[in-house]
Amino acid sequence: MTESAAMPSQSISPESAQRKVRISVLRYNPQERGSVPRMQTYELEEADGMTLFIALNEIREKQDASLQFDFVCRAGICGSCAMVINGRPGLACRTLTRSLGSEITLAPLPVFELIADLSVNTGKWMRAMSERLQAWVHMKQIEVDISRLEERMEPELAQKIYELDRCIECGCCVAGCGTARMREDFVGAVGLNKIARFRLDPRDARTDADFYELVGDDSGVFGCMSLLACHDVCPKALPLATQIAFVRRKMAGAGWK
Amino acid sequence: MNVIYTDVLVIGGGLAGLRIGIGAKRRGHDVTILSLVPPKRSHSAAAQGGMQASLGNVVKAMGDNEDVHFEDTVRGSDWGADQRVVRMFVDTAPKAVRELAAWGVPWSRVQKGDRQVIINAQKVTITERDEAHGLVMQRDFGGTKKSRACYVSDGTGHAMLYAMSDQAIAHAITVHERMEALALIHDGSRCYGAVARNLVTGELVAYVAKATAIASGGAGRLYRATTNAVICEGIGTALALETGVAAVANMEAIQFHPTAIFPASILVTEGCRGDGGLLRDAAGKRFMPDYEPEKKELASRDVVARRMEEHIRRGAGVKSRFGEHLWLDITLLGAKHINSNLREVKEICQYFLGIDPIKDWIPVRPAQHYTMGGVRTDHTGGSPTLKGLYAAGEAACWDLHGFNRLGGNSVAETVVGGMIVGEFIADFCDRPESDLQLSTGLIREFLEHEQAKLDALAAGNGSEDANALRARMQEIMTSKVGIFRTGDDLAAAVEELQSLLRRSRNIGLRYTARGANPELVSAYRLPKMLRLALCVAHGALIRTESRGAHFRQDYPRRNDAEWLHRTLATWKNADDTLPTLAREPLDVMQMELPPGWRGYGAKDYVDHPDTPRRAAEVEAIRTKLAGAARAAVQDALMPCATLLPQRFRGPNERIDEPFAPPAAPRQSTSPT
Ligand SMILES: Cc1cc2nc3c(=O)[nH]c(=O)nc-3n(C[C@H](O)[C@H](O)[C@H](O)COP(=O)(O)OP(=O)(O)OC[C@H]3O[C@@H](n4cnc5c(N)ncnc54)[C@H](O)[C@@H]3O)c2cc1C
Ligand code: SF4
Ligand code: SF4
Ligand code: FES
Numbered sequence: 001m002t003e004s005a006a007m008p009s010q011s012i013s014p015e016s017a018q019r020k021v022r023i024s025v026l027r028y029n030p031q032e033r034g035s036v037p038r039m040q041t042y043e044l045e046e047a048d049g050m051t052l053f054i055a056l057n058e059i060r061e062k063q064d065a066s067l068q069f070d071f072v073c074r075a076g077i078c079g080s081c082a083m084v085i086n087g088r089p090g091l092a093c094r095t096l097t098r099s100l101g102s103e104i105t106l107a108p109l110p111v112f113e114l115i116a117d118l119s120v121n122t123g124k125w126m127r128a129m130s131e132r133l134q135a136w137v138h139m140k141q142i143e144v145d146i147s148r149l150e151e152r153m154e155p156e157l158a159q160k161i162y163e164l165d166r167c168i169e170c171g172c173c174v175a176g177c178g179t180a181r182m183r184e185d186f187v188g189a190v191g192l193n194k195i196a197r198f199r200l201d202p203r204d205a206r207t208d209a210d211f212y213e214l215v216g217d218d219s220g221v222f223g224c225m226s227l228l229a230c231h232d233v234c235p236k237a238l239p240l241a242t243q244i245a246f247v248r249r250k251m252a253g254a255g256w257k
Numbered sequence: 258m259n260v261i262y263t264d265v266l267v268i269g270g271g272l273a274g275l276r277i278g279i280g281a282k283r284r285g286h287d288v289t290i291l292s293l294v295p296p297k298r299s300h301s302a303a304a305q306g307g308m309q310a311s312l313g314n315v316v317k318a319m320g321d322n323e324d325v326h327f328e329d330t331v332r333g334s335d336w337g338a339d340q341r342v343v344r345m346f347v348d349t350a351p352k353a354v355r356e357l358a359a360w361g362v363p364w365s366r367v368q369k370g371d372r373q374v375i376i377n378a379q380k381v382t383i384t385e386r387d388e389a390h391g392l393v394m395q396r397d398f399g400g401t402k403k404s405r406a407c408y409v410s411d412g413t414g415h416a417m418l419y420a421m422s423d424q425a426i427a428h429a430i431t432v433h434e435r436m437e438a439l440a441l442i443h444d445g446s447r448c449y450g451a452v453a454r455n456l457v458t459g460e461l462v463a464y465v466a467k468a469t470a471i472a473s474g475g476a477g478r479l480y481r482a483t484t485n486a487v488i489c490e491g492i493g494t495a496l497a498l499e500t501g502v503a504a505v506a507n508m509e510a511i512q513f514h515p516t517a518i519f520p521a522s523i524l525v526t527e528g529c530r531g532d533g534g535l536l537r538d539a540a541g542k543r544f545m546p547d548y549e550p551e552k553k554e555l556a557s558r559d560v561v562a563r564r565m566e567e568h569i570r571r572g573a574g575v576k577s578r579f580g581e582h583l584w585l586d587i588t589l590l591g592a593k594h595i596n597s598n599l600r601e602v603k604e605i606c607q608y609f610l611g612i613d614p615i616k617d618w619i620p621v622r623p624a625q626h627y628t629m630g631g632v633r634t635d636h637t638g639g640s641p642t643l644k645g646l647y648a649a650g651e652a653a654c655w656d657l658h659g660f661n662r663l664g665g666n667s668v669a670e671t672v673v674g675g676m677i678v679g680e681f682i683a684d685f686c687d688r689p690e691s692d693l694q695l696s697t698g699l700i701r702e703f704l705e706h707e708q709a710k711l712d713a714l715a716a717g718n719g720s721e722d723a724n725a726l727r728a729r730m731q732e733i734m735t736s737k738v739g740i741f742r743t744g745d746d747l748a749a750a751v752e753e754l755q756s757l758l759r760r761s762r763n764i765g766l767r768y769t770a771r772g773a774n775p776e777l778v779s780a781y782r783l784p785k786m787l788r789l790a791l792c793v794a795h796g797a798l799i800r801t802e803s804r805g806a807h808f809r810q811d812y813p814r815r816n817d818a819e820w821l822h823r824t825l826a827t828w829k830n831a832d833d834t835l836p837t838l839a840r841e842p843l844d845v846m847q848m849e850l851p852p853g854w855r856g857y858g859a860k861d862y863v864d865h866p867d868t869p870r871r872a873a874e875v876e877a878i879r880t881k882l883a884g885a886a887r888a889a890v891q892d893a894l895m896p897c898a899t900l901l902p903q904r905f906r907g908p909n910e911r912i913d914e915p916f917a918p919p920a921a922p923r924q925s926t927s928p929t
Contacts, residue, residue: 003378004542008588008616031458031772048578049521051609061724065768065776070294073486075523076608077415077601078298094608115435115457116773123295123434127426136423137361146355148910150312152391153366159597161363162410165419169297203361 021046021097023055025067026107029116039105040064052092052106053081056118069118076235079168082109082175083118089172089233092118109175122171129187133214135194140205153202164197164243166236173230173240185219189230189240192221196243199250208254211247216255221248258701259462263289263431264686266450266466268438268493270296272414272671273650273678274472275421278430280679281468286686289464290432291453293488296422300474300486301671304414305526305601307398307406308672309665310350313911314367314392316383317404322911323347324887328850329401330663333557335805335815336852337510337659337823337843341897342636344849346657346666346673348901351909353672354393354407362420365394365408375533375590377553378543388912397531398664400557400857406665408528411601414668421672436462439781441469441496441503441646442703448503448646449695451496452707459772461708463700467691468682470647471497471632472675479790480625480739481731484517484524493652495785497632498792498836503643504825506654506841507630508789509796512661512806513740514626515561519582521609522624525602527664530554532598534587536565537618538573541584549857556857559661559806562623566740575620584618591615623740627651627667629658629806630792633825633841636900638678645691647682649674656823660805680902714780715771719763723780726757726764730783730790738794743810747798754794755834758787792826792836799838800824817852817865821845845871849895 020043028037042059053074060067069092072080076094083092084107086100097104112120129135173189174180180188195215198204215221224244231240265281267274270292278288292299311326313319326347331338358364369390372383398406409416425432435456442449442463450466473493477485497503515536516525530536535543536554548564549556556564565583568574574581587595587602592615595603599614606614632640632648634655640646649655650671657670685691737750761784768776802816803809821843826836845851845867852868854860875894882890888908892898898906910916 003546004540005537005586007537007541007584007618029773032770049609049611060775065766066770066774068773068775072294072298072488073300073303074521075303075486075605077412078294078300078302078486080294080298094604096608096611119773123298126295126297127432130423130426134427136427137359137420139359144356144359146352146359147907148355148916149912150355150358150364150393153364154391155366155368155394158363158366159410162365162412162416165363165409165416166412168302168415169295198361201361201363203359 019046019102020044021055021102021104023059023104023106025117027117028114029068030114031116046097050097052085052095052097055097056092068116077168079170082122082170082172083107084109084175089175091170091235109171111174111180112171122169125171125174126169126190129191133187133191133194135198137198137201137204138206139203151203157202161197161201164193164200164238167193167238168236170235172233172235176229176233178227178229179223179225183219183223186223187215187220189244191215192224192244192247193238193240196247199247208250212251212254215247216251221251224248258697258704259460260700261289261462261464263287263464263466264468265289265682266464266469267291267472268451268470269299269472269474269650269652270432271299271301271472271474271650272418272421272668273675274470275425276672276675277470277472277649277679277682279424279428280676281683281686282428282430284680284683286683288430289466290425290430291436291438291464292432292434293437293456295434296425296432297418299418300489301418301668302415303486303524304668305411306528307396307408307413307665308354308417308669309398309401309405309663310354310407310669311347311403311405312351312354312393312395312407313913314389315395315404316385317397318395319913321403321405322887322914323909324891325402326350326405330657330666331850332855333400333661333663334659335661335855336817336821337507337656337804339636339656340848340850340895341900342655342657344895344897345636345677345901346670348909349673349676349905350669352905353669353676357417357420357672358393360420360424362416363409365410367392367394378533378535378589386912396528397555398527400555400663406531410597411599417668417672438493438496439707440703441500442700443500443502443643444695444699445502447644449693449699452703456778457773459774461704463704465693465695465700467686467693468645468647470638470649470678470682471652472648472650473652475628475651476789477625477628479731479734479786479793481735482517482522483625484514484522485625490782490786491628491789492782492785494631495789497640497646497648498788498826498828499785500643501827501829503640503646504633504827505630505792506633506656506823506825507660507796508792508826509800509807509824510629510660510805511625511793512558512627512629513562513623515558515565515623516585516621517624518605518610519577519620519622520579523605523609524626525585525605525619525621529585529587529599529602532594533590534585535589537584537586538568539575540573544568544573552857557661557855558664559808560857562740563808565623577620582620582622585621586618587614588616588618625735627662629660629662630654637681638674639681639685645685647678649678660807676905677902680904711771711777711781714764714777715766715769717765719765721760721764723764723776723783726761727779727783727786730754730757730787734790734793738797741808741810742797744798747794750794751791751798754787754791758784758791758834761787788828788836791834795835795838796824796826813859815862817868818863821852821865847895849875849891851875
C-alpha cells in the first residue's frame, strides 16, 4: 500500500476561465512633494493561483513602478504585508485574488506611521511596544550554566506558550482596534497577548504585581473595550479574546491588592 | 555629511546578526545593527524544521554526541568543510540551544512514555525515557545518524528569532530598520564601516565602526525558483566582494531543497519526510527506495533533490500547465500529527495551493534553498585579507558546510556563529591597536562615490529595464546553473551573465524619485547580484568535478586529487566582468576524518594522494588510544580545543553523560 498508492482525488481547484480584476489602491507618499491621498485603480488579468503578492508585483513591474508595498517571506509567516483588504486587515501575500470579488480595494493599515502607499512602519510601533511592556523573559537567575542540562518544562506548557508565541507582529489586530485608533499609547491586543505569554512562562520571574505596573491602566488592559475586532482579524488565529479576558481578570485581581 | 560612530556595526538583523550584537554589547561595546526590514521579519523566521544539537535527549538520539554530529556534518559537506570549524560548531551547538532555552524559546519538550511514529512507512511505537521527560524534544532530519533536530512545534525559526530579538531589545541594542548597506568603507587593508541608504528617505549615512560584521543571509534570489524570501539577494556578500580585497568562497556550492511547493517554491519542511512523509511520482509510486535503498527519502538534500530531478527526466513527473512536479505524501501521518506538528505546512497548502495535506498529496519540485558559500573568513569570523571585517550566518563561509549543509545545521550555525564571532569581535575591539584612525576624507570619498552612482542612475536615461535584466539573470541561474550542471550550459551562462552585467550599466528608470523607490533599489542592486551570480556560474564552470550539491553531469565523480580546494573569488576592478578565481587547498593531513564515502549517493570518487597516509595515521592513533575518553582521542586526532572563546569551551552534559553535582556555575546568560 505504501510503496505504491493511488492518487487521492485532489481538491485542487479546477482550471477556470480567466477573469479581469480591478485593484484600487489608496495612494499617498508623504515623502513626495505635492502628493495627496487618492485612489488609483489598476486592471489586470487574473492568473491561476494569483495572490495579492503576485498581483501587486505585476502591477509594479508592468504598470506603475512607483507603487510601494512590503513583502518579505511571501509565505504568510513574517508579518510584513498586512494591509486593509476590502475593508478588513489581513496578510496580502496569502490572499488569493480568487477569494475576493473582481473589485478589490487596498489601503494601508491605519494607526501605524505611513511610509508610502501600502507600506507602513509596523517595526517602529512594535519595538516601542516591546520596550514599553518589557516584552522579554526576565530571567530568575543571573547565571545559567549552558553546559548543563536545560531546565525541564512540561510538554503541554511548552506547547501553550508557543501558541501565544506565534504572533507575527503583523499589526492587523491594532489596525482593527477602536481603542488603538483613539489612544496612541494603547498597547493593543498584540501587547496584551505578550503579557499573557510571558506571564505563562515559568522562566519569567515577574509577578502579577509587576505586570500590573505595565498594563494596569487605560493604555493597557483597562483601555480595551472588548469588542474583539482584534480576535476576528488575527491571521494566526491567536486566542486573543480569552487571553485579553484572562489578563484583565488577573490584573483586576492584582490591582485590588 | 551624515556620519554615525559605533564600536560594532552589524549588517543584518537575523539570528546571526542579533547574536553578534548581543555578544559584543555584553562585552561593553556599543553596537548598531542595520536591517532592510524589522529584525523579526528577517528570513530566519522561516525556518520550520529544527536546529541540530547533540543533546541526546530522545531515545532515537541515544549515543549521540559531538563526535557523531561532527561526522554527519563532515560527510554531509562531502569533505569540503573546515573540520576545525565543524568541531567548534558541534561543541557549541548544545550550549546554543540551552542558552535559547533560558532566553524563552518554547522548545517542544519530551513526553515520557509511548509515542507512535512512522518510520519507513511503518507505524512504530517509541518509548521515551522517564529521565528525559521535560527536556528539549528532538526529531529526525535528513542526512543525520541520530534524531538531533531540536524544534518548536512548527515554528522553530520564528520562536528562535523572536526570543533573540527580544533579548536584543532587553540589551537596548540600537537597530536601524529599513537601512541598507551599500558599500564597505575601507582603505585596502582595514574596514571602517559602511555607507548605508535609508530606504524611506533615500538619504545616505556613513556608519563608522571599529569592527563591521556582515550577517546579511543568503542569496537565493539569484535564482528564479527559490524558497528564500524576497530580501535574500546576497547584497551583504556582494559588498565584501566589491571591496576587491575581501574574498568570497565556494559560491558555486548552492543547495536545492527537495520539497518546495510547485510552482510558488514556498518550502514545506524536511520535517515532513523526517516524520515519515513519502515522495511519489505520477503513477503514485514511492520511488526513493529504488535510488537510495538505505536512506530512502531521508538521504541528504542534494541526493534527494537530484534523484527527484532524475526521476522527472525519466518521464515519471506529473505534468501540469506550469511544468512538471512530483508528490509529497504526508497523508499517512494522520490529522492529529499534521494539525499539531505540521500546522504551518497545512496552512501553506491551504492558502497557496487550496489543498488539505491530511487527505491530498502536495505538488513539489526542488528549488534553490541555501547558499553554502559566502564571505570568506577564518575560524574567528574575521576576513583574512580585510582587517576589521567579520561575517557570520548564511552570508559567511568560515566553512562549516563545505559543499552541502545538513538540514537544521543552518539555524544552529547562525546562533553558534553569532556567539563565537561576537566574542572574537569583542576581543578585537578591546585591543588598543584596533582603535580607529581614519581621515574624514576617506568617509567623504565613499559617501560621494555612492551618491554619484545613485545620481547617475536617477538622472540617466539608459535604455535597459532593471527588472527585465534581473528576471533574465534568474532564469539563466535556474536553467543553467541548477541541480544538473554541464560545461556547455555553464559556459553559456557565464557568457550571458557578463553581457547582462555590461547592459546593467545602461539602465533607465521609469520612476526616478530619490526616496522610497523600488525600481531604483532593484537597479542599484542588480550589478551586485550579477557579480555574485558570476562567482557562482564561473566557479561552477571551473570546478570539473562533482561534490555535494555541485553536480557536473560531465564530471560526475568527486575528485579529491584535483579539487580538494575551496574556490576563492575576488573582484579586482569595478570594470571587470569576471571574478578573479583562486584555489585554497584543504589539508588532508590535518583532518580528523579523512575523505571517504558519504554513506549515501554515488560511491565513486578519486582519492587525494595523502588520504591513505592520513587514514593510516588516524587508524594508528585510534588503536593506540583504544579505551581512552573520546575527548582525548579527538584531541590527539585534531587538536582544536583552544580555538573556541574561553566561555564556550568544555564538555556538554547529557542524560547519559552526567556532570558531577553540585553545579559549578560557568557563565552567565543574563541580560543587562
Ligand atoms: C524556507 C526556509 C526554511 C528553512 N528551514 C531551516 C531549518 O529548519 N533549519 C535550519 O537549520 N535552517 C533552515 N533554513 C535556513 C536558515 O533559516 C537560514 O540560513 C538562516 O536563518 C539565515 O540566518 P541569517 O541570520 O544568516 O540571515 P537572515 O535571517 O536571512 O537575516 C539577514 C538579515 O540581513 C539583513 N540585510 C540583508 N542585506 C542587507 C543590507 N544590504 N543592509 C542591511 N541589512 C541587510 C536583512 O534585513 C536581515 O535582517 C531555512 C531557510 C529557508 C529559506
Ligand atoms: S496578535 Fe495576531 S493580529 Fe495581532 S500582531 Fe500578532 S499575529 Fe498579528
Ligand atoms: S478587544 Fe480590546 S484590543 Fe481587541 S480590538 Fe477591541 S479594544 Fe482593541
Ligand atoms: S510577506 Fe511575510 S507574511 Fe506576507
